Amino acid sequence: MTSIAKPIIPLVALPKNEIGLTIRDYEGAVSTLCAGCGHDSVTAAITHAFWELSTPPHSIAKLSGIGCSSKTPTYFVRGAHGFNSAHGRMVTIATGANAANRELTYIGISGDGDSLSIGIGHLAHAIRRNVNMVYVIENNGVYGLTKGQFSASADIGSRLKKGEPNAIAPIDPVLLGLSMGATFLARSFSGDKAQLVPILKAAAAHNGLALIDVISPCVTFNDHEGSTKSYRFMREHEVKEIETDFVPIRKEIHKSLDENDATEITMHDGSVVRFRSVPTGYDPYDRQKVEEYIRERRSRGEIATGLLYVDESSLDVHELNNTPDHALNTVPYSKLCPGSAELAKMQASFR
Amino acid sequence: MAIDTAQDTAIRVNDFSIKLANVNGTGSASANSLLMQAIFRMGIPVSGKNLFPSNIQGLPTWYEIRVNKSGYTARALEYDLMVAMNSATYEQDINEVSSGGYVLYDSSWPLDQELLRDDVTFLGVPLARMCIENFAAPRERILMKNVAYAGAVVALLGIDMDIVSNLLSETFARNELLRESNQNALRLGYNYALENFECPLPFRVEPMDETKNSILIDGNTAAAIGCLYAGATVSGWYPITPATAVMDNFTRLCAQYRREPVENPAPGELPYKNNYLIIQAEDEIAAIGMVLGASWSGARAFTSTSGPGISLMNELLGLAYYTEIPAVLIDVQRTGPSTGMPTRTQQSDLLLCAYASHGDTKHILLFPKDPRECFEFAVQSFDIAERFQTPVFMLSDLDIGMNDWVVPEFTWDDSYVPDRGRVLNDKDLEGMAEFFRYANEDAEFVTPRTLPGSDSKGAYFIRGSGHDKFGRYTEDSNDYQQVVDRLKKKHASAAAHVPAPIIERHAGATVGVITLGGCDLAVREAVDQLAAQGVIADYMRVRGFPFVPGVREFVEEHDHCFVVEQNRDAQLRSLISIETGAAIESMHSVLAYGGFPLSARQVIDGITSQLEN
Numbered sequence: 001m002t003s004i005a006k007p008i009i010p011l012v013a014l015p016k017n018e019i020g021l022t023i024r025d026y027e028g029a030v031s032t033l034c035a036g037c038g039h040d041s042v043t044a045a046i047t048h049a050f051w052e053l054s055t056p057p058h059s060i061a062k063l064s065g066i067g068c069s070s071k072t073p074t075y076f077v078r079g080a081h082g083f084n085s086a087h088g089r090m091v092t093i094a095t096g097a098n099a100a101n102r103e104l105t106y107i108g109i110s111g112d113g114d115s116l117s118i119g120i121g122h123l124a125h126a127i128r129r130n131v132n133m134v135y136v137i138e139n140n141g142v143y144g145l146t147k148g149q150f151s152a153s154a155d156i157g158s159r160l161k162k163g164e165p166n167a168i169a170p171i172d173p174v175l176l177g178l179s180m181g182a183t184f185l186a187r188s189f190s191g192d193k194a195q196l197v198p199i200l201k202a203a204a205a206h207n208g209l210a211l212i213d214v215i216s217p218c219v220t221f222n223d224h225e226g227s228t229k230s231y232r233f234m235r236e237h238e239v240k241e242i243e244t245d246f247v248p249i250r251k252e253i254h255k256s257l258d259e260n261d262a263t264e265i266t267m268h269d270g271s272v273v274r275f276r277s278v279p280t281g282y283d284p285y286d287r288q289k290v291e292e293y294i295r296e297r298r299s300r301g302e303i304a305t306g307l308l309y310v311d312e313s314s315l316d317v318h319e320l321n322n323t324p325d326h327a328l329n330t331v332p333y334s335k336l337c338p339g340s341a342e343l344a345k346m347q348a349s350f351r
Numbered sequence: 352m353a354i355d356t357a358q359d360t361a362i363r364v365n366d367f368s369i370k371l372a373n374v375n376g377t378g379s380a381s382a383n384s385l386l387m388q389a390i391f392r393m394g395i396p397v398s399g400k401n402l403f404p405s406n407i408q409g410l411p412t413w414y415e416i417r418v419n420k421s422g423y424t425a426r427a428l429e430y431d432l433m434v435a436m437n438s439a440t441y442e443q444d445i446n447e448v449s450s451g452g453y454v455l456y457d458s459s460w461p462l463d464q465e466l467l468r469d470d471v472t473f474l475g476v477p478l479a480r481m482c483i484e485n486f487a488a489p490r491e492r493i494l495m496k497n498v499a500y501a502g503a504v505v506a507l508l509g510i511d512m513d514i515v516s517n518l519l520s521e522t523f524a525r526n527e528l529l530r531e532s533n534q535n536a537l538r539l540g541y542n543y544a545l546e547n548f549e550c551p552l553p554f555r556v557e558p559m560d561e562t563k564n565s566i567l568i569d570g571n572t573a574a575a576i577g578c579l580y581a582g583a584t585v586s587g588w589y590p591i592t593p594a595t596a597v598m599d600n601f602t603r604l605c606a607q608y609r610r611e612p613v614e615n616p617a618p619g620e621l622p623y624k625n626n627y628l629i630i631q632a633e634d635e636i637a638a639i640g641m642v643l644g645a646s647w648s649g650a651r652a653f654t655s656t657s658g659p660g661i662s663l664m665n666e667l668l669g670l671a672y673y674t675e676i677p678a679v680l681i682d683v684q685r686t687g688p689s690t691g692m693p694t695r696t697q698q699s700d701l702l703l704c705a706y707a708s709h710g711d712t713k714h715i716l717l718f719p720k721d722p723r724e725c726f727e728f729a730v731q732s733f734d735i736a737e738r739f740q741t742p743v744f745m746l747s748d749l750d751i752g753m754n755d756w757v758v759p760e761f762t763w764d765d766s767y768v769p770d771r772g773r774v775l776n777d778k779d780l781e782g783m784a785e786f787f788r789y790a791n792e793d794a795e796f797v798t799p800r801t802l803p804g805s806d807s808k809g810a811y812f813i814r815g816s817g818h819d820k821f822g823r824y825t826e827d828s829n830d831y832q833q834v835v836d837r838l839k840k841k842h843a844s845a846a847a848h849v850p851a852p853i854i855e856r857h858a859g860a861t862v863g864v865i866t867l868g869g870c871d872l873a874v875r876e877a878v879d880q881l882a883a884q885g886v887i888a889d890y891m892r893v894r895g896f897p898f899v900p901g902v903r904e905f906v907e908e909h910d911h912c913f914v915v916e917q918n919r920d921a922q923l924r925s926l927i928s929i930e931t932g933a934a935i936e937s938m939h940s941v942l943a944y945g946g947f948p949l950s951a952r953q954v955i956d957g958i959t960s961q962l963e964n
Contacts (some may be wrong), residue, residue: 050481059805073440079807083647084814086670092587096652097587097803099628106806122640125633131542174690317628324497324624328584329649329802331626333769336582338608340763346576347760350391 006028018054026051028075038190038216038231039068043075045193046107046136049200050077053248061097061104065090065119068145068218069111069138088119091126091135095317098131099326102318103244105204106133113143116152123173127180130208132316134200137173137211138190140218141229150219160228172298173213174308178291184210185290185309189234190217192305198246198273199307205246207268208316214301239297241279242306247272265310273307283311296328365395365420367554368427369504369867372444373497374843376408379436381522382497383414386504389417389515391567391757394559398424398872399755400948405592405693418556418770424757425873426948431554432507434500436478453552454504457496460917472685474548476503476774481539486532495536502540510549511558512541521661566760570751571655574681574721574743575600576761577729578653579608582769583679585652587632587641591658592693593749594683597655600701602629627746627815629718635660639667639678646677647813649774649802651733653679658687658700661707661744666743670815671709672838675800677772678706680744681729683752686946695946696749698868699918704744705896705926711835715743716896717849720871721751721953723758724894728850739797739845747918750948773799777806786811788822789834796841842897849895850900857882860889863909864958865938867893867916867923874915877954886962888913903931913958915941917949 008150014022026047029042057079062069066087067291073082081104085087085093090108098106115123115137126135141154150158153173161290163310177185184206188196203210215234217223221229228237250273263275263284275284283289290309324331338346352382373379378400387399398417404410417427429449435441435456441463445454450470456462458475467473478499481491498519505515519537523530574597578586588598610623632638645652656664661682671678684700685693704716704804715735717728728745736743773793780786780801788811790796797818799811811822819830819836865872871892878888891905906912906927914924921940928935941957943949 058810059804061803074812079810081801081803081805081810082812083644084816085643086666086815089636089640089667092632092640092667093647095630095637096585096587096641096646097648098644099630099641100645100648100650100652101802101804121633122637125637129630146719317630321628322621322623322625323628324626327648327804328628329645331584333582335611335626336418336584336609337580337767340765342552342608343576343580343761343763347566350568350572 004032004335006030017051019056021051021057022052023047023051023351025057026077027077028073031072031075033068033071034221037068037219038140038214039072040075041190041193042136042138042196042214042216043072045196045200047076048193049197049204052197053204055105055204059104060328061094061106062109063094063097064109065111065113065114067114067143070114071108071217072109072138077319088114088117088122090114091122091131094133095126095129095131098133098317100329101326102132102323106131107204108133108135110135110137111139112137112139112151112153116173120152120171124176124180127177127182127209127211129317130160130183130314133210133316134203135209135211137213138216139173139213139229140216140222141227142218144218144221153229155228156229159224161224163223165226169292172213174274174294175217175291177211178287178309182211182247182309183208183311183314186211186307187215187305189214189215189305190236191231191234192240195240195243195305198244201246201248202244202267202273202307205267205269205271206310207312215306236305237302239302239304240306241304242284242308243276244307245276246273246349247274248285265312267312273310275307284308286332361553364557365418365559367431368417368429369432369434369508370430370444370447371414371416372437372438372440373412373414374437375404375406375412377408377497378494379412379497380414382501383416383524385515385518386501386510387416387755388518388567389505389510390416391562391565392518393511393556394421394562395556396422396561396757398423398426400426400750401754402947405695408744411437420559420561422561423872423876423951424874426950428950428952432504432552433887436496436500445471451950453507455500455507461805465699468904473542473633474507475864476500476540476543478540480545482536482877485535485539489804491532493726495532496534498536499540502537502542502701503544505537506541506544506550507548507552508539509555509557512716524802527945546722551805558786562757564760565757567755567757569596569753569755570719570722571596571683571753572600572727573725573761574655574729574745574747574752575604577726578679578796579604580763581651581733583653583733585625585629585641585645585649585650586654587630587637587638587652589632589635589653589656591635591657591660593685593753594655594657594660596683596753597681597683598629618724624769635663636667639664639680642678642829643667643671643676646736651679651769653681653733653735655681655683657683657685658703659690661700661703665708668714669710669712670710672712672714673710673815673902674813675798676813678742679729679732679736680742682744684746684748686944692946693806694749696869696948697917697946698748698870699922699944700746701918701922701926703745707742711839713839713897715739715842717745718868719745719747720868720894720896721758722756725751726761731850734770735845735848738770738848739795739841740772740800740898741841746868748869753950767837773797773803775805775809776800777809780806780808783808787820788820789820792837795844796837803907804856826881846895848898849897851899852894853892854892854901854905857887857889860887860909862886862958862962863891863905864888864915864925865891865893865912865923867903870917873949873951874954876951877958880951881958887959891922893927893935896930898931902927903933906931906933910937912938913941913961914938915949915954915957917943919944
């Protein structure tokens with residue numbers, strides 16, 4: 001993973017967030033991805049989301065696996081702690097890190113190869129455990145770093161630049177998540193920062209694993225005619241009915257007239273996610289209806305985007321295991337070791 | 352039947368072996384360990400080896416008990432008494448009895464005359480008939496047969512009946528019905544033996560005072576206690592024989608010792624919080640991934656597994672090695688390759704663990720010999736892993752891990768302070784101009800790390816891809832080599848921190864014997880017996896890798912060394928030769944890899960056959 005330090009040019013005019021940082025403080029190194037890569041837009045959205053949330057950079061842990069997507073954590077929040085792990089294994093590391101220190105904000109960046117092929121087992125089980133983290137799949141339908149093989153998210157009939165159309169069924173991470181008991185499922189498009197930023201913010205506030213499938217076109221290997229993960233295809237087939245706003249806990253909630261009918265969800269930390277333009281009968285709490293809706297759209301060749309499903313009542317991995325509110329790595333050793341007297345007592349049972 | 356062969360035999364006290372042949376899933380294990388535990392409580396050195404199948408019910412299973420007043424309790428290959436409870440293995444079992452020995456069998460049915468041996472005494476006890484007459488429920492009739500034969504053995508060996516009876520009462524303290532039926536069954540067998548045979552037999556037990564400061568414990572429990580005392584808070588694991596009991600015990604111990612009371616719990620809230628998080632992973636890859644994530648975050652984390660699990664973990668072990676993340680792995684070795692024989696023991700993961708993962712890697716290994724060392728080495732593993740920021744493997748095995756051993760009781764020094772290694776906190780960072788992850792090495796080639804959550808000055812990007820000493824991505828040869836060369840030197844520095852080899856030199860020694868781990872008892876017995884035969888040998892048991900210079904010196908002091916280990920390919924010999932440069936030709940292998948615990952006879956035969964050549 002190459003990285004070039006980005007020059008920090010002081011601009012007086014840049015606005016500051018609640019902790020006095022500018023957007024520049026949430027940037028990282030210069031991207032070495034191809035010009036026009038969808039992933040860079042996702043990076044920009046993540047940068048904005050954390051800046052807007054005023055998350056202290058040092059309290060963020062950013063992790064990734066292997067692939068083009070997994071390069072991107074270098075490109076945002078340089079003050080965050082980063083872990084570029086092995087192919088498909090990102091979420092196992094994130095699970096352990098979260099187990100040891102639940103106080104940080106975890107964001108994992110993965111790709112469709114990383115998450116839907118080599119790491120699909122880990123993703124499925126991390127969803128089941130409800131590890132408290134933001135899990136972004138930058139989904140472009142191809143293996144970019146190895147020069148353009150189909151990934152498991154490639155649609156039937158989708159064509160590579162050269163060669164035969166894909167003949168086998170794609171894996172949809174949102175449908176996978178629904179069946180695994182995911183508690184936060186969203187889909188977005190890298191070209192739509194206005195939609196993605198509030199989703200990322202809501203994901204960070206969510207108590208549990210927040211999975212965001214971001215269709216992020218590969219300009220080099222999968223942006224041609226015949227591809228279903230191209231900019232053009234997405235612009236023509238995205239159905240963006242379910243729009244969301246994210247209202248942080250610190251902000252006073254004002255409702256405008258037309259928003260009075262909107263669905264609102266209070267997140268774990270007290271912040272609010274407000275749904276707009278929700279289709280009639282759509283219920284983001286209803287696992288079955290969400291699945292029907294996605295499938296119905298898909299049958300029409302459309303891709304439903306937005307925050308599609310959320311269950312804020314669920315327990316995360318720590319609550320399920322009844323651990324203390326503070327990080328386990330801060331428990332003093334004196335509390336962890338029972339000591340010599342207890343050892344002597346314990347050994348009475350081994351006689 | 353040749354009753355009188357035994358009468359000529361001199362009386363042997365506290366020096367014999369018995370074997371119990373059973374069908375698995377019938378409840379024999381508890382009856383067998385009852386006998387072993389009773390002998391232990393009589394103060395006599397004893398061992399019990401469970402030779403069991405990878406199966407839940409219906410296959411042959413054996414249990415061996417060796418009693419030895421001098422403490423030679425490695426596996427014996429000859430049995431003075433066979434308790435033959437499995438008709439499917441009668442022939443084999445009866446053949447294994449020493450000449451002049453005894454067979455106890457269930458005489459509810461006649462024994463095939465062809466199985467009889469002239470030089471062995473057959474003791475028939477109508478176990479099934481007695482149990483049918485005395486117990487009503489079908490399951491009880493099967494279970495109580497075991498306790499009944501145990502009762503007969505108690506009488507035949509002169510085991511203290513009060514001790515056995517007390518043990519049963521302790522086991523069934525909370526279930527009066529079971530307690531009574533067990534006591535009744537015990538008496539049935541005991542009384543039958545007293546009335547019908549000349550008890551005790553010529554080999555028998557008499558009380559000693561040798562186990563007063565000892566405990567009876569298996570290595571998996573001991574390792575779990577070590578992890579508890581080391582302060583481990585996170586573990587990721589996947590069930591696998593023979594390692595599962597490590598995490599079962601750790602879970603149980605944590606529930607007992609790691610719960611912090613909550614004052615005024617909210618309605619529906621538990622009155623305590625768990626100062627630990629144990630995750631049963633989806634596979635061993637995830638298990639080690641979780642350990643790395645937790646260790647990266649500064650928790651003491653570990654996994655327990657066996658060879659197949661290590662195979663799966665290889666990828667992330669390379670990541671841990673190269674990115675310098677601590678990890679503790681307890682590998683309870685079993686017989687490989689592949690699935691191999693999951694319930695049989697071996698020491699065949701040495702090379703796998705020493706060089707786990709692709710590329711140039713070297714890891715730190717600890718070789719406990721028994722449960723006591725499992726306890727001690729588990730604690731040390733965490734200290735070494737965090738000091739050297741790298742994976743540490745404790746290589747136990749099925750024999751150590753799953754069998755009960757008599758070992759000196761564990762001690763704990765309350766002044767122990769965990770070695771957390773070089774970790775910079777925010778205050779340390781404040782005083783620094785800049786932090787670079789792989790710079791500023793100390794005399795042991797360790798560079799300081801920071802933990803996630805520390806000030807942004809200490810933030811860096813861990814990468815398994817090529818990196819320079821600043822932690823930056825590199826494809827530059829020199830920058831790459833600088834880091835991997837330091838890793839090699841760092842590994843070498845760990846030699847001074849792993850448990851030192853145990854070396855015992857004997858005047859007039861002509862050869863050296865080298866071994867490791869659970870071979871210790873058998874090899875010591877062999878060395879003593881060889882000395883009695885005039886072959887005097889020096890002894891070295893290696894306890895850790897990387898090796899200290901003393902290992903090479905020991906090899907070079909002797910024209911001939913014998914390396915005793917439990918694998919086919921002489922892995923310890925190779926490791927010593929590769930890593931110390933000691934001449935491989937001077938090291939002769941004695942190998943036992945059939946899956947059962949080592950016996951002194953295998954060692955003696957292995958050495959003497961090569962000395963003759």
